Amino acid sequence: MFSTRLTQLIAANQIAGAIWVALATLIFGVSHDSALEIVLAVALALSGLVGGVLALRSSRVGITILVVVLLLQIIRFANAAFAWQFYLGATWRLTIQPTAGTDFGFEGLFSITPWPVGGRSLLELNLTALLTSIYLLFRLYRARFQEAVIPIAPHNQGPRS
Numbered sequence: 001m002f003s004t005r006l007t008q009l010i011a012a013n014q015i016a017g018a019i020w021v022a023l024a025t026l027i028f029g030v031s032h033d034s035a036l037e038i039v040l041a042v043a044l045a046l047s048g049l050v051g052g053v054l055a056l057r058s059s060r061v062g063i064t065i066l067v068v069v070l071l072l073q074i075i076r077f078a079n080a081a082f083a084w085q086f087y088l089g090a091t092w093r094l095t096i097q098p099t100a101g102t103d104f105g106f107e108g109l110f111s112i113t114p115w116p117v118g119g120r121s122l123l124e125l126n127l128t129a130l131l132t133s134i135y136l137l138f139r140l141y142r143a144r145f146q147e148a149v150i151p152i153a154p155h156n157q158g159p160r161s
Contacts, residue, residue, distance in 0.1 A: 003139055004058055010132050011055035014066055017088025018048030020108025041110040044069065048088050060140060067136045073129035078114070079121035085111040090128060097123040 022045040025038060048069045054062020069088065076093070077084050087107040095101050098120045115121075 007058065007063065007136065007139065008056050010136065011052040011062070011066060013089035014048045014069060015052035015056075015089075017090075017106075017108045018045040018052065021045040021088065021110050022049070024108060025110070037110075037112050040112065044072070044086065044110055045088075045108075060143065063136050063140055067133050067140070070129045070133035070136070073126050074133070076122065076124040076126065080114055080116070080119060083112060083114045085109055087126065087129075092127045094125045094127055095122070096125060097121060102127075 021041055025041045025045065047065055051062050051065030051069055055066050056062070073086050073088060073091075075084065076087070087105075087109045089108075090106050091104070093103045093105070095103065
Protein backbone atom coordinates (compact mmCIF):
# COMPACT_ATOMS: atom_id res chain seq x y z
CA MET A 1 0.00 0.00 0.00
CA PHE A 2 2.80 2.43 0.93
CA SER A 3 4.68 1.75 -2.30
CA THR A 4 1.53 2.44 -4.36
CA ARG A 5 0.96 5.77 -2.59
CA LEU A 6 4.60 6.79 -2.99
CA THR A 7 4.50 5.90 -6.69
CA GLN A 8 1.33 7.97 -7.07
CA LEU A 9 3.00 10.91 -5.31
CA ILE A 10 5.98 10.67 -7.67
CA ALA A 11 3.60 10.47 -10.64
CA ALA A 12 1.60 13.50 -9.47
CA ASN A 13 4.82 15.48 -9.03
CA GLN A 14 5.91 14.66 -12.58
CA ILE A 15 2.45 15.46 -13.97
CA ALA A 16 2.48 18.90 -12.32
CA GLY A 17 5.93 19.69 -13.71
CA ALA A 18 4.98 18.39 -17.16
CA ILE A 19 1.91 20.60 -17.26
CA TRP A 20 4.05 23.59 -16.34
CA VAL A 21 6.60 22.85 -19.10
CA ALA A 22 3.84 22.38 -21.68
CA LEU A 23 2.10 25.62 -20.63
CA ALA A 24 5.33 27.59 -20.55
CA THR A 25 6.32 26.32 -23.98
CA LEU A 26 3.00 26.49 -25.81
CA ILE A 27 0.92 29.20 -24.13
CA PHE A 28 3.24 31.60 -22.36
CA GLY A 29 5.64 31.67 -25.28
CA VAL A 30 8.81 30.92 -23.39
CA SER A 31 11.45 31.71 -25.97
CA HIS A 32 13.33 28.77 -27.36
CA ASP A 33 16.08 29.24 -29.89
CA SER A 34 15.00 26.46 -32.21
CA ALA A 35 12.02 24.44 -33.34
CA LEU A 36 13.90 21.33 -32.16
CA GLU A 37 13.95 22.72 -28.62
CA ILE A 38 10.18 23.36 -28.73
CA VAL A 39 9.50 19.87 -30.07
CA LEU A 40 11.72 18.28 -27.40
CA ALA A 41 10.12 20.32 -24.63
CA VAL A 42 6.61 19.31 -25.69
CA ALA A 43 7.62 15.66 -26.24
CA LEU A 44 9.23 15.41 -22.81
CA ALA A 45 6.29 17.14 -21.15
CA LEU A 46 3.84 14.79 -22.86
CA SER A 47 5.96 11.79 -21.90
CA GLY A 48 5.96 12.91 -18.27
CA LEU A 49 2.22 13.55 -18.40
CA VAL A 50 1.33 10.20 -20.03
CA GLY A 51 3.75 8.27 -17.83
CA GLY A 52 2.42 10.01 -14.73
CA VAL A 53 -1.23 9.34 -15.56
CA LEU A 54 -0.51 5.68 -16.28
CA ALA A 55 1.63 5.35 -13.14
CA LEU A 56 -1.24 6.76 -11.05
CA ARG A 57 -3.06 3.58 -12.08
CA SER A 58 -0.02 1.44 -11.13
CA SER A 59 0.70 0.62 -14.78
CA ARG A 60 4.15 -0.87 -15.38
CA VAL A 61 4.33 0.95 -18.70
CA GLY A 62 3.62 4.25 -16.93
CA ILE A 63 6.22 3.58 -14.26
CA THR A 64 8.76 2.66 -16.95
CA ILE A 65 8.05 5.90 -18.83
CA LEU A 66 8.48 7.83 -15.57
CA VAL A 67 11.83 6.15 -14.95
CA VAL A 68 13.08 7.27 -18.36
CA VAL A 69 11.80 10.81 -17.82
CA LEU A 70 13.38 10.91 -14.35
CA LEU A 71 16.73 9.62 -15.63
CA LEU A 72 16.81 12.54 -18.08
CA GLN A 73 16.41 14.92 -15.13
CA ILE A 74 19.34 13.73 -13.00
CA ILE A 75 22.07 15.90 -14.51
CA ARG A 76 21.81 19.59 -15.31
CA PHE A 77 24.74 20.92 -17.29
CA ALA A 78 25.28 24.28 -18.92
CA ASN A 79 28.14 26.24 -20.43
CA ALA A 80 28.79 28.41 -23.48
CA ALA A 81 28.92 25.40 -25.84
CA PHE A 82 26.04 23.16 -24.72
CA ALA A 83 23.34 22.99 -22.07
CA TRP A 84 20.91 20.35 -20.82
CA GLN A 85 18.37 21.64 -18.33
CA PHE A 86 15.32 19.52 -17.60
CA TYR A 87 13.27 19.43 -14.40
CA LEU A 88 9.68 18.42 -13.75
CA GLY A 89 8.14 19.09 -10.36
CA ALA A 90 9.67 19.29 -6.92
CA THR A 91 13.44 19.00 -6.89
CA TRP A 92 16.27 18.79 -4.39
CA ARG A 93 19.42 19.73 -6.25
CA LEU A 94 23.08 19.44 -5.37
CA THR A 95 25.18 22.03 -7.19
CA ILE A 96 28.69 20.81 -7.88
CA GLN A 97 29.89 23.70 -10.01
CA PRO A 98 30.37 26.72 -9.80
CA THR A 99 29.95 26.53 -6.01
CA ALA A 100 28.88 23.53 -3.97
CA GLY A 101 25.49 23.72 -2.28
CA THR A 102 21.96 22.44 -2.27
CA ASP A 103 18.71 23.98 -3.37
CA PHE A 104 15.04 23.02 -3.25
CA GLY A 105 12.40 24.09 -5.68
CA PHE A 106 9.42 23.31 -7.84
CA GLU A 107 10.18 23.68 -11.50
CA GLY A 108 9.02 22.93 -14.96
CA LEU A 109 12.14 23.61 -16.97
CA PHE A 110 13.50 22.46 -20.29
CA SER A 111 16.25 24.10 -22.26
CA ILE A 112 19.08 23.01 -24.54
CA THR A 113 20.21 26.57 -25.27
CA PRO A 114 23.85 27.18 -24.28
CA TRP A 115 24.59 29.94 -21.83
CA PRO A 116 25.97 33.22 -23.13
CA VAL A 117 29.69 33.41 -23.79
CA GLY A 118 31.52 34.47 -20.65
CA GLY A 119 28.91 32.92 -18.36
CA ARG A 120 30.08 30.46 -15.75
CA SER A 121 29.37 26.81 -16.35
CA LEU A 122 26.92 24.87 -14.21
CA LEU A 123 26.79 21.26 -13.07
CA GLU A 124 23.94 20.06 -10.85
CA LEU A 125 22.73 16.71 -9.64
CA ASN A 126 18.97 16.38 -9.12
CA LEU A 127 18.81 14.17 -6.04
CA THR A 128 15.01 13.90 -6.23
CA ALA A 129 15.17 12.44 -9.74
CA LEU A 130 18.06 10.15 -8.81
CA LEU A 131 16.39 8.72 -5.71
CA THR A 132 12.91 8.39 -7.22
CA SER A 133 14.22 6.67 -10.35
CA ILE A 134 16.14 4.17 -8.19
CA TYR A 135 12.98 3.56 -6.14
CA LEU A 136 10.82 3.04 -9.24
CA LEU A 137 13.40 0.74 -10.85
CA PHE A 138 13.46 -1.31 -7.65
CA ARG A 139 9.66 -1.44 -7.64
CA LEU A 140 9.59 -2.63 -11.27
CA TYR A 141 12.25 -5.26 -10.56
CA ARG A 142 10.44 -6.50 -7.45
CA ALA A 143 7.11 -6.76 -9.32
CA ARG A 144 8.75 -8.68 -12.15
CA PHE A 145 10.54 -10.98 -9.71
CA GLN A 146 7.35 -11.69 -7.76
CA GLU A 147 5.51 -12.44 -10.98
CA ALA A 148 8.19 -14.94 -12.00
CA VAL A 149 8.18 -16.69 -8.60
CA ILE A 150 4.44 -16.99 -8.03
CA PRO A 151 3.14 -19.91 -10.06
CA ILE A 152 -0.01 -19.41 -12.07
CA ALA A 153 -2.84 -21.58 -10.81
CA PRO A 154 -4.22 -23.96 -13.41
CA HIS A 155 -7.75 -23.29 -14.59
CA ASN A 156 -10.48 -25.49 -13.21
CA GLN A 157 -11.17 -27.92 -15.96
CA GLY A 158 -14.23 -29.46 -14.36
CA PRO A 159 -14.85 -33.07 -13.38
CA ARG A 160 -13.10 -35.75 -15.35
CA SER A 161 -14.86 -38.89 -16.42
